Amino acid sequence: MSLEKIIEEKILEAIANGEFDNLEGAGKPLNLDDYFATPEDVRVGHSLLKSNKFVPLEVDLLKEIGELKEKVKDCPNENEKAKLSKLLNERTLALTIILERNKRKKS
DSSP, rough: OOHHHHHHHHHHHHHTTTTTTOOTTTOOOOOOOHHHOOOOOHHHHHHHHHTOOEEEEEEEHHHHHHHHHHHHHOOEEEEEEHHHHHHHHHHHHEEEEHHHHHHHHHH
């Protein structure tokens, strides 16, 4: 049996078992514009990082800052709110430093 035939059977078996039913982006068209706009020599690296859910520190910080803002807004305890606000300020400063450093590197 050929390798293509084995692969085809495995794919059909997975479809029959519903293993592809809840994939991220299911039913949506693929947008490959960003992929082909990326220089070919870095495309593979970017694809690997993205498929493994790796994001730059700036993105993680932005997400954490958003979550902290919500926690501060909803926090009834003043001591806890002060701690969260301090952490929010620290993360915001860290993000500002990283963005400024990246801006200087590009100049």
